[in-house]
Amino acid sequence: MAQKVSVAEITKHATPDDCWVVVNGKVYDLSKFAPNHPGGPEMVYKYAGKDGTKTYNQFHSKDLIEKQLSDSEKLGEFDESTVTDTWVNAQKEETISEADPNERPPLSMLLNCDDFEKAFAKSGPQKANAYISSASNDLLSLNANKSFWQKLWFRPRIMRNVSAINTKSKMFGCDVIMPVWICPMGVAKGAGEQGECALGAGAAASGIIHCVSTVSSYDLGDVLASAPRTYPFFFQLYVDKQRQKTEALLKRLETLDQIKALFVTVDLAVVSKREADERIKTQENTASYLHGEKNKIDKKGAGLARTNGSFIDWALSWEDLAWVRKHSSLPIVVKGIQSAADAKMAMQMGCQGIVVSNHGGRALDSAPATILVLLEIRRDCPEVFDRMEVHVDGGIRRGSDILKAVCLGAKGVGVGRPFQCSVMYDREGVEAVAEILQDELETAMRLCGVTHLDQVRGDMSWLNTSELEQYLPKRQGWSFFGSLRSRL
Numbered sequence: 001m002a003q004k005v006s007v008a009e010i011t012k013h014a015t016p017d018d019c020w021v022v023v024n025g026k027v028y029d030l031s032k033f034a035p036n037h038p039g040g041p042e043m044v045y046k047y048a049g050k051d052g053t054k055t056y057n058q059f060h061s062k063d064l065i066e067k068q069l070s071d072s073e074k075l076g077e078f079d080e081s082t083v084t085d086t087w088v089n090a091q092k093e094e095t096i097s098e099a100d101p102n103e104r105p106p107l108s109m110l111l112n113c114d115d116f117e118k119a120f121a122k123s124g125p126q127k128a129n130a131y132i133s134s135a136s137n138d139l140l141s142l143n144a145n146k147s148f149w150q151k152l153w154f155r156p157r158i159m160r161n162v163s164a165i166n167t168k169s170k171m172f173g174c175d176v177i178m179p180v181w182i183c184p185m186g187v188a189k190g191a192g193e194q195g196e197c198a199l200g201a202g203a204a205a206s207g208i209i210h211c212v213s214t215v216s217s218y219d220l221g222d223v224l225a226s227a228p229r230t231y232p233f234f235f236q237l238y239v240d241k242q243r244q245k246t247e248a249l250l251k252r253l254e255t256l257d258q259i260k261a262l263f264v265t266v267d268l269a270v271v272s273k274r275e276a277d278e279r280i281k282t283q284e285n286t287a288s289y290l291h292g293e294k295n296k297i298d299k300k301g302a303g304l305a306r307t308n309g310s311f312i313d314w315a316l317s318w319e320d321l322a323w324v325r326k327h328s329s330l331p332i333v334v335k336g337i338q339s340a341a342d343a344k345m346a347m348q349m350g351c352q353g354i355v356v357s358n359h360g361g362r363a364l365d366s367a368p369a370t371i372l373v374l375l376e377i378r379r380d381c382p383e384v385f386d387r388m389e390v391h392v393d394g395g396i397r398r399g400s401d402i403l404k405a406v407c408l409g410a411k412g413v414g415v416g417r418p419f420q421c422s423v424m425y426d427r428e429g430v431e432a433v434a435e436i437l438q439d440e441l442e443t444a445m446r447l448c449g450v451t452h453l454d455q456v457r458g459d460m461s462w463l464n465t466s467e468l469e470q471y472l473p474k475r476q477g478w479s480f481f482g483s484l485r486s487r488l
């Protein structure tokens, strides 16, 4: 890229079909790439014939663009000597609200997972907060996820000598200090400069596992390098409409021995409406090139999340698991199970695991709270817990929630938003969340009279589920008259 490209030349290429963009002092032809941009094409078109550095850097690692684009799309160095006043003024429309580090409460003041979400809401970039905290429509599943964990009560035992306790566990063959993985979450760089690298480094330092999202801000190689060379990770897969792209990704994963399981996300055939995200209209992404006018928002709003999912294949079906298996030797874990029937299906298809999840309330609103699905599986097809690893996420915010999940039979739990928000404090923030959960788990175990997690895994006698049972769906194919008939 020795050649220099002038402002006059760049501004000639300012349409979706002919889209040159300056990023970090270099000029790229993004015409072919933009329609496939995982964050949606409009994000890129907005910078056609302009400098997109500020926005790009907010969400992506510096070298991502260099790694992703072909040589013919790299046009040369930006010729600074040709900058004019018109060019400078044209770049001024960007109004990204940035986090002010001085506004942040000190890490030592944050005592629980909720504190991290509150701190981010107060001091993180407004748009990033809307993206992270939002969920579908009326937030019914988001709120139910969390509040239903609070409707499950322990049945503690006393005087059990809890001086020495052990939270160590195994998840997909990996030894962990406690059965927790950091949920896959897109574009973590929006929350803090180190993005997924903070999540990876923090997970490794804390002895838990980071599940890296398909739509990570950093290249997977960089995320893996944030941890010691042999430290394990999981990888989350969105199947791309262009299946050959997914095949290439799976091929790459085969070469990365740090990846120990493949979480295939199946609950987001389309991205739902997240109104908090749609309502933030003051940010730079609201100016839609395609709509022809600056700062014009489409009829649905200005949501980032909505445009991001356009590449996800909504034709995905159970038969496709055989295709995934053909291209991957990793344990296959179906993420997004929302009924006992589908848990059973995954087991019958020979999957190694499932994650009971409704995408943190970001997929179907009114999807059941994940703890209810876990209870339903235990009631209707308990054999699932013996045949594969059952994991759960959604609203898990306390160490005691982890213990409850384990008593229900879970091998591990995913924690999402608190970790994403902790990235505002870099790796130290991630470690702090893990430390809080570890401490709370140990305390809950001691106060319950439990010394080792294997002692209680799948043992419902430690729980009182009465309050929740009224919310469980009726058994499939079960009816009062049917059961009466069978007794006659």
Ligand code: HEM
Pocket: 021, 023, 033, 037, 038, 039, 040, 043, 044, 047, 052, 053, 055, 056, 059, 060, 064, 065, 066, 068, 069, 131, 186, 187, 190, 214, 215, 216, 217, 285, 304, 305, 308, 309
């Ligand atoms: C080769 C280059 C690029 C790659 C591989 C890439 C990849 C991605 C990915 C994976 C996402 C996350 C989607 C999700 O959360 O579902 C994303 C989001 C985004 N990208 Fe890019 N991108 C590239 C270039 C650019 C450029 C040039 C710009 C702007 C100038 C840009 C702006 C954005 C924005 C604003 C988002 C939205 C973040 C959010 O959802 O919160 N990207 N991109």
Ligand SMILES: Cc1cc2nc3c(=O)[nH]c(=O)nc-3n(C[C@H](O)[C@H](O)[C@H](O)COP(=O)(O)O)c2cc1C
Pocket: 131, 132, 133, 145, 183, 184, 185, 186, 213, 214, 215, 236, 265, 335, 357, 358, 359, 360, 361, 362, 393, 394, 395, 396, 414, 415, 416, 417, 418, 420
């Ligand atoms: C900001 C954000 C981004 C997410 N991105 C992804 C993703 O890329 N892939 C995925 O499978 N799930 C994604 N999820 C869902 C999480 O993996 C997880 O299921 C959910 O956040 C768990 O709920 P919790 O946040 O209440 O702990 C995302 C969730 C959030 C909050």
